[in-house]
Amino acid sequence: MNSFVGESTRWLDDVKWNKEGLVPVIAQDRFSGRVLMLAWMNQEALQLTAESGKAVYWSRSRGCLWRKGESSGHVQHVHELRLDCDGDALLLEVEQDGGIACHTGRESCFYNMLETGRWVALDPVLKNPKDIYR
Amino acid sequence: MNSFVGESTRWLDDVKWNKEGLVPVIAQDRFSGRVLMLAWMNQEALQLTAESGKAVYWSRSRGCLWRKGESSGHVQHVHELRLDCDGDALLLEVEQDGGIACHTGRESCFYNMLETGRWVALDPVLKNPKDIYR
Numbered sequence: 001m002n003s004f005v006g007e008s009t010r011w012l013d014d015v016k017w018n019k020e021g022l023v024p025v026i027a028q029d030r031f032s033g034r035v036l037m038l039a040w041m042n043q044e045a046l047q048l049t050a051e052s053g054k055a056v057y058w059s060r061s062r063g064c065l066w067r068k069g070e071s072s073g074h075v076q077h078v079h080e081l082r083l084d085c086d087g088d089a090l091l092l093e094v095e096q097d098g099g100i101a102c103h104t105g106r107e108s109c110f111y112n113m114l115e116t117g118r119w120v121a122l123d124p125v126l127k128n129p130k131d132i133y134r
Numbered sequence: 135m136n137s138f139v140g141e142s143t144r145w146l147d148d149v150k151w152n153k154e155g156l157v158p159v160i161a162q163d164r165f166s167g168r169v170l171m172l173a174w175m176n177q178e179a180l181q182l183t184a185e186s187g188k189a190v191y192w193s194r195s196r197g198c199l200w201r202k203g204e205s206s207g208h209v210q211h212v213h214e215l216r217l218d219c220d221g222d223a224l225l226l227e228v229e230q231d232g233g234i235a236c237h238t239g240r241e242s243c244f245y246n247m248l249e250t251g252r253w254v255a256l257d258p259v260l261k262n263p264k265d266i267y268r
Contacts, residue, residue, distance in 0.1 A: 003249060004249070024158050026169055082245070082246055083246040083253050084171065085240075086243075089243075109220075110217070112218070114184060115137060116138070119148055
């Protein structure tokens with residue numbers, strides 16, 4: 001048992017799940033402070049995350065649990081788990097294996113910046129996606 | 135015209151709006167690096183945000199545009215606007231007037247930390263909500 005979970009699982013009921021039973025989750029790098037990604041969890045994913053200390057999301061596109069890093073190796077080790085004031089959003093402070101959260105090989109998924117009416121892709125690709133997903 | 139908008143508004147079409155026509159938006163403090171809140175925007179809110187340089191959200195509870203700070207004075211001045219890799223989440227880098235984003239009078243809405251199966255409220259209340267909303 002780590003420091004997140006206790007004897008009761010009532011803390012799961014404090015989360016306001018949406019109609020699909022999901023809640024949006026922000027992952028922030030504990031060292032760089034960068035917001036790495038926004039993903040979604042269902043109750044099972046949140047419980048598994050808290051129990052294992054590794055981020056487990058719900059993939060809306062694939063319709064299944066997504067153990068972050070299962071194919072890329074880019075596991076997120078969770079150091080802090082926070083819930084917002086109205087209980088409908090979560091924030092994870094993570095240690096990002098490989099320093100890459102995005103499937104494009106970048107540190108963060110938020111690499112498109114708005115500039116004079118266009119989204120401009122910033123941030124270097126640290127690793128070729130072909131070499132991440134073999 | 136500020137540095138966000140240009141002659142075309144096609145950048146709005148690059149955002150993948152959900153079934154309700156909304157997109158989740160993360161606001162991050164550009165100085166402290168704290169994730170302040172997660173809120174939602176519709177297309178009009180995003181356009182107004184980009185044009186004015188101040189965060190305008192869509193209040194799902196009230197069903198109307200929410201010019202952040204309109205009653206509290208806690209306006210968010212937007213320095214950067216980012217879209218994620220799959221276009222369904224936004225990140226704002228903001229300068230937070232008053233250093234308070236949360237309606238509870240705290241810097242961030244994410245003040246509940248999971249500890250041994252309980253959400254523990256951290257972070258000081260910087261201003262009594264009674265004195266924020268008169």
